[in-house]
Amino acid sequence: MNTDKEQKSKFNYKQIIDLICYSIVSARNLLQEPKIYGPLRAIEIACRLIDSIPLELQKDSPLLMLREHIEAAKSSVVEGEDSFQRHLDSLVSDVVAILNNRKKEDIK
């Protein structure tokens, strides 16, 4: 049976490279793009980071629910900035809950 450490080493290297590429191109493009694209790209990167985590580690993880909430936030952009902000506030609450539920041994 694989240890947690061994599973973590299976992180998809190609996905990480792709994410680095996406982040850098986003950074460059955002200089000239609408302000609201900034948070949109940031949560898209969060989404892709979640996707880069091996499925066996995602199982029973609050990240799956977080990912669903991120998708909902992305969709809310067309409803206007107020709606997008509410979704982002809710995402912040989600991650704070994840942080607060961290086991002591994980905080190192």
Next chain:
Amino acid sequence: MEIKNGIMEIKDIIQGRRSIRAYLPDPVSKDQLQSLILEAGIWAPSAGNAQTWRFLVVTDQSLLRKVELVSPGLSGAPPALIVICQDLEESRIKGGTLGPQLLSIADAAMAAQNIMLYAHALGLGTCVIASFHREALQAVLNLPEYLVPIFIVAVGYPKIIPRAPLRKKDVIWINEYR
């Protein structure tokens, strides 16, 4: 959607189109993609009938993935893309300085809208994207310097169809702007 004589009413097509940002993995056939361009895209008006647009269809998944990585606005895993480019050298010859500065962009936008409306009438979803890094996209697609991508139109079968955003209606003035 109201269908009369086998086709949707133009108003329903215009008002029913949405920007789709989540696609099913089902492929779109080469014939369908070609028809979007040949039956709709190239029928858009172009300044001085210049027709300096060029359409690059991307269906190869590994190429599509590369395009996605240099196009932050592209999301939802569309199975196909139509990259609407302009030949800026030809545009300069036909349209003068206004050609590359404005006319080529306007022409590409009108072609994109035609493609998107026709796609919607065929049951396909689309999304027009301008958020990409131009030089990076040219490099990924191996395009010559004079052939510049203006828009990407993502094409596929919609997985999620968003609600229509509210439309501002106080945008009209008759004869006088007050």
